[in-house]
Each structure stands twice: as structure tokens, then as C-alpha cells.
Amino acid sequence: MKNLLAGLAVALLLFTGARAGAQPNAQDVIAAVDKIRNPGQPFRVTTTLIEYINGQARNRSVLVVYARENRQTQQFDNVVRYAEPARDVGKMVLMNGSNMWFYDPSSKASVRISPQQRLMGQASDGDVVTVNLARDYKASLVGEEKLKDADHRERDCWHLDLEAAGDEAVYSRVEYWVEKGTNRAVKGKFYSDSGRLLKIAYFHKPAMMLGGLRDTETIIIDAVDQNLVTTMTTSDMRAQDIPDAWFQRDYLPYIKAD
Numbered sequence: 427m428k429n430l431l432a433g434l435a436v437a438l439l440l441f442t443g444a445r446a447g448a449q450p451n452a453q454d455v456i457a458a459v460d461k462i463r464n465p466g467q468p469f470r471v472t473t474t475l476i477e478y479i480n481g482q483a484r485n486r487s488v489l490v491v492y493a494r495e496n497r498q499t500q501q502f503d504n505v506v507r508y509a510e511p512a513r514d515v516g517k518m519v520l521m522n523g524s525n526m527w528f529y530d531p532s533s534k535a536s537v538r539i540s541p542q543q544r545l546m547g548q549a550s551d552g553d554v555v556t557v558n559l560a561r562d563y564k565a566s567l568v569g570e571e572k573l574k575d576a577d578h579r580e581r582d583c584w585h586l587d588l589e590a591a592g593d594e595a596v597y598s599r600v601e602y603w604v605e606k607g608t609n610r611a612v613k614g615k616f617y618s619d620s621g622r623l624l625k626i627a628y629f630h631k632p633a634m635m636l637g638g639l640r641d642t643e644t645i646i647i648d649a650v651d652q653n654l655v656t657t658m659t660t661s662d663m664r665a666q667d668i669p670d671a672w673f674q675r676d677y678l679p680y681i682k683a684d
Contacts, residue, residue, distance in 0.1 A: 452565035452586050458609035459602070460560050464502070465636045468494035471663040472509070473554050477547030478655045487511065487546050490683065493556040494668050499523060501562070501594060503673040504555040507683050518681065521555045522673050524594040529678040536675055541596040542618070547656030548625050548646040552596030554658065562595040563588035573603050575612050576628035576645055582606045583613075597624075610641065615649075623649040635663040 470492045477485040488510035493502050506519040516531040521541070528551075529536040541552030568585040575581050583603040590598045601615040614627040625648055629641040642661065648654035671677045 449567055449570075450584065452567040452584075453560060455567075455584055455586060455604055455609065456563065456565045456588065456602070457560040459604055459611050460558055462608075462610055462638060462640060464495075464556055464558070465638065465663070465665070466495075467636075467665050468492075468668045469636055469663055470666045470668075471635075472661050474657075474659045474661070475546045475549050475554075476657050476659075478657070480653045485546055487514065489554055491554060491556070492666065492668050492672065492683070494673075495558070496523075501558055502556040505668075505672050505678075505681065506551070506554055507681070518678055519551055519555075520673065520675060520678060521551075522675075524592075525675075526551060527675050527678070531679070534679055536678055542624075548648050548654060549656045549658055550596075553644075553646070555596075557596060559588065559600075562591055563600065564591050568601075570606075571603065573612055576630040581612050625649050635660070636665060 470490060473489045473491055475487045475489070476483050487508070490507045490509050492505045492507070495501070496503050501523060504519075504521040506521075508514040508517040518529040519539070520527045520529065520536070526539050526541050527536040528539045539551060541555075542550050545551050545554060566587050566589075568587050571583050571585045573581050573583045583605050586602045586604060588600040588602060597616045598619045599617040599621070602611055603613040604610065605612050610632065611629045613629070616624050616627070618624050625646050627647070628645045629643075630645070631641060631643040632639050633642045635642070640660075640663075642659060644658040646656045646658060672681055
């Protein structure tokens with residue numbers, strides 16, 4: 427209830443500013459995007475990645491993500507479990523604050539990795555975990571733009587520029603186009619630490635999941651070769667209590683998930 431009231435307060439603030447003809451505060455817009463993207467309770471969700479080359483599917487992977495907001499840091503702790511293909515079952519990724527580890531049961535070792543490390547195709551480890559954008563980035567408003575979404579429909583958007591506020595941000599810079607009125611992210615551009623554009627993402631196919639209308643598919647396009655595309659589809663989002671121990675690196679070998 428507390429999370430819902432906070433989301434309504436942000437939406438009311440943005441709506442009031444729009445009626446008055448004033449541009450909204452960029453940080454408030456990103457906070458509203460977070461309220462749509464992230465449930466206000468611990469949850470699990472299934473994420474399916476499919477890599478396409480020239481329109482032909484090449485690789486497929488299924489992950490189960492367990493996420494919970496850390497009330498002290500206001501960031502999300504995540505455990506990612508590999509469910510498919512069979513050769514990867516049992517592998518896991520832990521994200522705790524700015525730290526991310528990969529665990530391989532064959533070696534029983536966990537190694538430090540970067541959130542920008544590629545997971546499959548154009549999707550990185552940092553793309554599949556839940557994050558708090560308003561906490562990780564300082565947002566500024568670039569302006570208003572009309573933009574065609576993934577379904578080629580024109581949308582009225584706020585164009586935002588996000589700069590990393592600290593080391594915990596997955597990317598050093600992100601651009602977001604957020605639809606006016608709904609506060610749904612329509613498009614994103616993601617940059618490397620050197621300022622190079624890495625990829626472009628489109629968010630679409632909204633559906634009701636865990637009490638909110640959330641986009642269920644992200645189309646990620648390579649910034650250099652647009653024939654390289656990865657889709658990231660979410661399903662079966664549901665509330666789940668997650669033990670504290672799951673978010674400890676040393677406990678990864680003992681996680682027994684369903």
C-alpha cells in the first residue's frame with residue numbers, strides 16, 4: 427500500500443505539471459517509470475532470451491530472476507538462476523549493490539563479473555536484473571519528442587538523459603523516451619563508459635503482472651549492426667518471499683530453487 431500511494435503521488439505531480447503547461451521534473455519522471463517497472467514486493471519472474479541474426483533465431487536461454495528491494499540502500503538485490511538450456515542449469519548470477527558474481531556448479535566457484543558483460547546476444551547481465559533507475563541515475567530533461575514505438579505507433583514522449591550517480595549504475599549513461607501520461611518507457615539507448623552507443627532497446631507488449639501494467643518484451647538492437655537483435659520476454663511474475671541468505675555470495679552453492 428505504501429508503494430502504491432507513493433506511485434500515485436508521483437503520477438499526480440506529473441499530471442498537475444502537465445495541466446499547468448509546465449515541464450515535469452526529470453527525476454520525478456524516472457521515479458514514475460520505476461513504479462511501473464518494479465513491483466513493490468519481493469518477487470520472481472521468468473525471463474526468456476532469444477538471439478536473432480538476420481531475423482533467424484540462433485540461441486535461446488531461460489532464466490528465473492528473484493529480486494527484492496534492499497530497504498537500507500533502496501537498490502534491488504537479485505539472484506538469477508539458469509533454467510534452460512540443460513547445459514547451463516544450476517548456473518547463477520548474484521547482484522548485491524554494485525557487486526555481481528557468476529556461479530558455476532561444475533567448478534563450485536563464484537567469480538566477479540561486470541553488469542555490462544554479455545549474457546546472450548545484445549543482452550547483458552545487468553539487463554535482466556531489477557534496478558532502481560531513480561536511485562542510480564541523475565536525470566535531466568532533453569525535451570519533448572514524437573516517437574514511433576516497436577509497433578510503429580506514434581507516441582508523445584519526454585526525452586530524458588540519465589547520467590550515472592555512482593558506481594552501482596549498470597551503464598554510465600542512458601537515454602530514455604517516456605510516454606506522456608502513462609509514464610511507460612518506450613525506447614532506451616545505452617552507452618559504454620567511453621561514451622560509445624552500445625545498443626538500442628524498445629519496450630512493448632504491456633500486460634497485467636503482479637498488480638500492475640508492465641511491458642513484457644524488450645527488443646534489444648545492436649548499435650553497430652541492426653541485424654543483431656535479442657528479445658527479452660518476461661512471464662510468470664509472482665510474489666515470493668526470498669531468504670536473506672540467498673543474497674550472500676558464499677550461499678550460492680546451497681540455493682535450492684523450484
